[in-house]
Amino acid sequence: xxxxxxxxxxxxxxxxxxxxxxxxxxxxxxxxxxxxxxxxxxxxxxxxxxxxxxxxxxxxxxxxxxxxxxxxxxxxxxxxxxxxxxxxxxxxxxxxxxxxxxxxxxxxxxxxxxxxxxxxxxxxxxxxxxxxxxxxxxxxxxxxxxxxxxxxxxxxxxxxxxxxxxxxxxxxxxxxxxxxxxxxxxxxxxxxxxxxxxxxxxxxxxxxxxxxxxxxxxxxxxxxxxxxxxxxxxxxxxxxxxxxxxxxxxxxxxxxxxxxxxxxxxxxxxxxxxxxxxxxxxxxxxxxxxxxxxxxxxxxxxxxxxxxxxxxxxxxxxxxxxxxxxxxxxxxxxxxxxxxxxxxxxxxxxxxxxxxxxxxxxxxxxxxxxxxxxxxxxxxxxxxxxxxxxxxxxxxxxxxxxxxxxxxxxxxxxxxxxxxxxxxxxxxxxxxxxxxxxxxxxxxxxxxxxxxxxxxxxxxxxxxxxxxxxxxxxxxxxxxxxxxxxxxxxxxxxxxxxxxxxxxxxxxxxxxxxxx
Amino acid sequence: xxxxxxxxxxxxxxxxxxxxxxxxxxxxxxxxxxxxxxxxxxxxxxxxxxxxxxxxxxxxxxxxxxxxxxxxxxxxxxxxxxxxxxxxxxxxxxxxxxxxxxxxxxxxxxxxxxxxxxxxxxxxxxxxxxxxxxxxxxxxxxxxxxxxxxxxxxxxxxxxxxxxxxxxxxxxxxxxxxxxxxxxxxxxxxxxxxxxxxxxxxxxxxxxxxxxxxxxxxxxxxxxxxxxxxxxxxxxxxxxxxxxxxxxx
Numbered sequence: 001x002x003x004x005x006x007x008x009x010x011x012x013x014x015x016x017x018x019x020x021x022x023x024x025x026x027x028x029x030x031x032x033x034x035x036x037x038x039x040x041x042x043x044x045x046x047x048x049x050x051x052x053x054x055x056x057x058x059x060x061x062x063x064x065x066x067x068x069x070x071x072x073x074x075x076x077x078x079x080x081x082x083x084x085x086x087x088x089x090x091x092x093x094x095x096x097x098x099x100x101x102x103x104x105x106x107x108x109x110x111x112x113x114x115x116x117x118x119x120x121x122x123x124x125x126x127x128x129x130x131x132x133x134x135x136x137x138x139x140x141x142x143x144x145x146x147x148x149x150x151x152x153x154x155x156x157x158x159x160x161x162x163x164x165x166x167x168x169x170x171x172x173x174x175x176x177x178x179x180x181x182x183x184x185x186x187x188x189x190x191x192x193x194x195x196x197x198x199x200x201x202x203x204x205x206x207x208x209x210x211x212x213x214x215x216x217x218x219x220x221x222x223x224x225x226x227x228x229x230x231x232x233x234x235x236x237x238x239x240x241x242x243x244x245x246x247x248x249x250x251x252x253x254x255x256x257x258x259x260x261x262x263x264x265x266x267x268x269x270x271x272x273x274x275x276x277x278x279x280x281x282x283x284x285x286x287x288x289x290x291x292x293x294x295x296x297x298x299x300x301x302x303x304x305x306x307x308x309x310x311x312x313x314x315x316x317x318x319x320x321x322x323x324x325x326x327x328x329x330x331x332x333x334x335x336x337x338x339x340x341x342x343x344x345x346x347x348x349x350x351x352x353x354x355x356x357x358x359x360x361x362x363x364x365x366x367x368x369x370x371x372x373x374x375x376x377x378x379x380x381x382x383x384x385x386x387x388x389x390x391x392x393x394x395x396x397x398x399x400x401x402x403x404x405x406x407x408x409x410x411x412x413x414x415x416x417x418x419x420x421x422x423x424x425x426x427x428x429x430x431x432x433x434x435x436x437x438x439x440x441x442x443x444x445x446x447x448x449x450x451x452x453x454x455x456x457x458x459x460x461x462x463x464x465x466x467x468x469x470x471x472x473x474x475x476x477x478x479x480x481x482x483x484x485x486x487x488x489x490x491x492x493x494x495x496x497x498x499x500x501x502x503x504x505x506x507x508x509x510x511x512x513x514x515x516x
Numbered sequence: 517x518x519x520x521x522x523x524x525x526x527x528x529x530x531x532x533x534x535x536x537x538x539x540x541x542x543x544x545x546x547x548x549x550x551x552x553x554x555x556x557x558x559x560x561x562x563x564x565x566x567x568x569x570x571x572x573x574x575x576x577x578x579x580x581x582x583x584x585x586x587x588x589x590x591x592x593x594x595x596x597x598x599x600x601x602x603x604x605x606x607x608x609x610x611x612x613x614x615x616x617x618x619x620x621x622x623x624x625x626x627x628x629x630x631x632x633x634x635x636x637x638x639x640x641x642x643x644x645x646x647x648x649x650x651x652x653x654x655x656x657x658x659x660x661x662x663x664x665x666x667x668x669x670x671x672x673x674x675x676x677x678x679x680x681x682x683x684x685x686x687x688x689x690x691x692x693x694x695x696x697x698x699x700x701x702x703x704x705x706x707x708x709x710x711x712x713x714x715x716x717x718x719x720x721x722x723x724x725x726x727x728x729x730x731x732x733x734x735x736x737x738x739x740x741x742x743x744x745x746x747x748x749x750x751x752x753x754x755x756x757x758x759x760x761x762x763x764x765x
Contacts, residue, residue, distance in 0.1 A: 001680045020647045070752060072549040077543070081728030083657050084592065084639075086584035088648035100651045109652065121722045122656070130723075131654035157557045159584035161574070162727055163593075163736035165555065289552065295758055325554045325743045329753070336746040341757035354744050394557055397741055402559035402566075430559060 006448040008490045009096060013463065015427070015456045017089040018098035025099040025452075030148045030445045031110075033183035040192035040293055043178040049185065050144070055133055056180040061118050063179045064111075064172070068119065069300045071138040073168040078115045080162040081105060083124035087156040087166075092433045104156035104166040105368045110142055111173055130190045140494050141180065147173040148184055149449055151439035152285065152318075153390035156463025158430050164402050170439070171287025172440035178286055187440035194295050199244035199278035205232075208274055219257055219492075225511040227264045229256070233271035234306050237350075240272055241279045241299055241323070243478035251415070251499040252481050255315050258502030259359055259511045265373070266366050279319035280478065284326070285440035292322065293330040297307030299323075300331040300345055309350040312357050315500050317389030317477030318438065323356045328385075342464070360409045360476060361398045363505060367415045374508040379417040382472040384504065385464050386413055387430035387457065388423070394482035402431075407502055409476055421468040427460035437483030450483060458491045474501050521700045524710060525692055531717040539729060543574025546733040552750035560741035561750045567740050569600040574737055587642065595635030595664075601628035602671075610693065626675060636661055656723065663712055670709040680706045 035045025044053045053059065068075045086103040089095070096101040101107060110133070116123025116132035123132030133139060171489040177183065193202040201210075212229040217226045230236065240263075246256040263270045276299045282479035283292030303311055311333055313323045328334025332342030334355055349355045360497060366372050392398075398408040406429050414420055427433055436453030473480050473488075475498065484498040561567045573579040578596075581589045605625020607618045640661045643653045674680045680703045691698035698708075719725065732738065749757075 017648075020651050029705070069549060070552065070750070072546060072551040072733060073555060076730045076733045076735075079726040080724070080734065082724045083649070083652045083654070084588050085642065085646060085649035085652065086581055086588055088652065089645075090584070100648065100725055103648055103652065105652050122719075126656075128655065130656045154557060157736050161579055161581040161584075162731045163557060163574075163580065165557065165736050168555070289753065290756075308662040324751070328747050329553055329749050332747065334744045338747070339754075339757065343746050355734060357743070397553070397558055397560075400562075402562060402741060405558070421682050430557075446687050471729055504551050 006451070008451055009138055009455045010490060011459055011462045013459070014207055014329050015459050016093060016094065020100045021098035022100060025093070025097040025102060025149060025449060026145065028149065028218045028446060028449045029145050029439070030443055031185040032144070033185045033188040037185060037188045037192055038181065038183050039177070040195065040290070041183075041188055043183055043188075046181045050182055052137075053141065053181040058139075060135055060140070061114075062175050063116065063176045065119070067175065068173050071168065071172065073165065075167060075173050076162075077108065077164045077289055078119075081108060081112065081164055083159065086159050086161060087164075090100070090156045091150075091166075092150075092153075092161050092436060093449065093453045096436070097148070099149075100211075101142065102149055104160075104164075107146055107150055107166055108164065108169045110139065110146060111169055114139065124432050137338070140177070140180075144177055144182055145176065148441065148446070149166050150452070151390070151434045151436070151441055151453070153438055154394040155171045155390065155431070155433065157434060158394060166405050167243030167439075169282070173287075174285070174440075175262045175287040178288070183286070184440060185240070185445035186445070187282050187285050191286070191291055191295070192279075194278055194282070195291075198275055198298060200246040200249060200280050200282070203244055203247060203277065205274035205277075208247060208277055209273075212272070214258075215253065215257060223511055225264070225513055227257070227260045227511065229260050230271045232274055232306070236269045236271035236306060238270035238277065238302055238312050239306060239308040239311045239317075240270055240312050240314060240377040241276050241302075241356075242272070242318040242359075243280045243319055244278045245478040245482065246314055247277075249478075249482060251287065251485070251503060252315075252478055254503035254506060255500030256502075258500065258504075258509070259314060261500070261506055261511060262359075262363050262366065263335035264374065264508055265511055266371050268373075268440060271306060271308070273302035279313050279316045279323065281319060281322045282440060284318060284322050292326065296322065296327055296333075299327065300333060303333065304345060304348070305350065309348070310353050311349070311355055312359055312362050314359050315476040315478065315502060316392040317479060319478075320358055320476075321391035321395035324358070327356060348510075358398050358408075360412050360501060364399075364408045364412050367412065373510040374416050374505075375510055376416055376508055378416050378508045379504055380419070382417060382504070383419040383421065383468060383470045384413060384417050384472045385420070385427075385461065386410055386474045386476050386501070387435065387480060388428050389475065389480050390432060390434040390438060392476060393430055393432045394483075409474075412501055413474055413504060416504050421464050421470055423460040427456065433457045433460070435477070435480040435483040436480050436487065442479050442483055447486075451487050454483070454487045454491070458488070458493075461493070462491070471497050472499050472504075474504060475499065476501050517697055518699060518702070520707070521645050521688070521697060523709075524688075525697050527711070527714045528692060531714040535686055535720050537715040542721055542726060543729050547730065550752065551735040551739070552753050554739055554741075554743040554748050555735050556741050557736040557740040558741055560739065562741050564740060567738060570731065571738060575731065587638070591635045591638030591642070594631050594633075595639065598628035598632035598635060601625045602632055609682070609689050612686075612690060629672045629675065631666055633665055633672065636665050636668065640665070643726035660719075660723065661723070663716060666710045667709060667716065670705050670712070674703070674705050674709065678703065679703055
């Protein structure tokens with residue numbers, strides 16, 4: 001690890017609310033996208049990355065008007081804020097940087113001040129009284145910087161008395177920026193790879209096949225059991241859609257082998273799909289309904305082509321939010337559809353199971369039915385804690401009851417490990433802190449922000465490390481895994497402590513050897 | 517009929533029209549704007565009944581604010597509940613005979629006036645004392661608090677220091693409601709009190725006071741968590757289900 005070019009926050013044992021330090025993170029800015037990247041996902045681009053298109057001002061205002069008319073959330077959130085301050089100390093990026101524009105209300109205000117100027121009586125006639133501002137190049141620059149210093153984790157929305165969700169404002173801000181040629185390289189480039197090749201890594205089908213075969217050999221060597229990772233099997237019962245990082249990255253791949261073992265041990269016929277080889281959907285990050293939908297169409301098409309009865313989603317936070325909350329709306333993966341488009345798929349899916357289903361729901365059901373056998377002592381070298389991923393915690397559910405997303409992963413963990421400790425109450429469950437790398441910020445040009453944004457989670461983690469000797473941070477999100485892998489060393493932890501819930505399952509599961 | 521009476525009558529008719537017209541327009545806008553995606557902040561209720569309960573807790577108890585910050589909750593809740601009691605008490609000036617529960621509420625409403633001003637004072641103090649809140653406060657944030665504090669103190673002044681002719685005030689408002697103008701007393705405290713109330717009514721639909729109707733339309737609070745069971749789709753999004761939009765490539 002090279003020496004950082006910035007000061008890494010010191011752990012103090014408490015999550016401390018910093019004093020306001022104006023412009024403390026104003027120098028942090030992710031690379032903008034060039035025109036080529038922009039065009040692939042349906043947006044314009046200037047001659048240079050980040051150069052605004054001609055007529056940008058009027059186009060931006062027109063786009064804001066369009067979004068205000070299409071999203072009730074945005075319209076209500078622009079009007080309802082009273083500047084009470086309830087959210088001001090809730091954002092991990094504010095806690096980590098002290099930059100006041102990282103307070104959720106101030107982040108919203110970047111847009112709200114322009115909204116007031118152009119769409120309200122008070123802002124048109126008394127701008128300085130109500131804090132209304134014209135949309136200038138400086139304001140656009142602030143939008144770009146600070147809408148890409150928000151991970152859309154929704155923690156602020158839990159604490160707002162009106163439920164104002166800064167993620168909705170950030171998404172709208174990014175969509176407006178994209179419309180005037182100011183997209184972000186990292187997110188938009190990945191979005192383009194997903195559209196063109198089918199996954200965020202840009203991994204074509206044959207390479208995927210090779211990788212899976214390699215992993216099958218690894219598992220055969222390690223366990224003596226031929227656990228399969230099938231690809232494009234027509235007529236399989238379950239289609240597993242998982243983040244493409246699971247095919248390649250460490251520690252993600254350990255969880256992929258865990259899913260494979262669960263399917264194997266339960267005797268479920270299943271398949272991956274080269275077409276739907278990505279659960280992640282960065283369309284949500286940029287607030288683009290069209291891009292989110294287009295990416296999700298791959299899952300629908302793969303499900304129809306393969307004739308599967310169930311769709312299960314691997315460990316990925318924002319992907320699970322898109323899958324759980326949006327797939328039914330976007331592409332009809334779900335139930336209760338009354339239109340031909342959704343019925344076409346829903347009549348094929350097995351109504352006894354929720355669609356989509358989270359891999360933790362899937363595994364937990366099998367555990368409850370006694371269909372999986374574990375030797376928990378195989379995980380005895382680990383003392384485990386669990387990080388609730390923001391999108392799962394506040395944008396989705398698992399199981400039948402509200403809050404099941406907190407219960408089910410912990411039940412799975414406790415079924416496979418002996419040593420488990422939660423982190424402090426105010427840092428988990430619905431109050432969980434983002435890892436610091438979500439929402440399209442998992443890029444090295446934002447490393448300083450990622451390290452600083454991880455501060456509250458690192459404080460909570462450090463406390464259980466010191467108190468309970470925790471040495472494994474269990475995750476259900478590809479972004480969390482990559483982010484923590486990168487940033488925990490800055491805080492003095494070993495990156496090997498980062499892993500997946502199904503990595504723990506993989507360690508403890510007992511597979512029956514086939515009879516010779 | 518004095519000029520003052522005619523002036524205040526006109527002001528109140530205009531303020532009422534702007535308040536009602538403005539709110540109706542805003543509420544219509546909120547109601548007609550679709551919420552294309554399911555975005556309840558989870559854990560969220562899975563049934564409509566659950567959502568009604570969640571919303572009731574939010575509106576009556578400020579549940580989310582309580583989770584967030586006990587000081588803001590204390591001052592904010594104190595102010596709003598007191599304001600409610602004060603408003604209930606003021607119904608006696610608009611009803612004849614006075615409803616029995618309004619009579620019962622009189623002593624509570626009277627002293628709630630003090631609690632209301634105290635709550636407002638606490639909220640205002642935070643705008644100076646907490647650096648984060650100071651940073652986000654605009655002139656209008658301060659002025660709205662000043663406006664409410666003046667309304668409260670001018671009202672308390674009439675109740676406890678310099679009484680006005682409340683019988684005449686009641687006659688004025690009962691008359692206003694049936695377009696039959698009655699003389700309005702001309703005490704300065706009363707004129708200030710009523711003038712500021714009219715101003716509050718006028719700015720209500722064009723200011724952050726829209727949080728009152730807004731909360732009922734907030735998708736993160738009013739949506740049920742049933743996205744896997746029911747297909748939720750906005751009218752503008754149905755066009756994608758057919759035609760070229762229905763392909764991934």
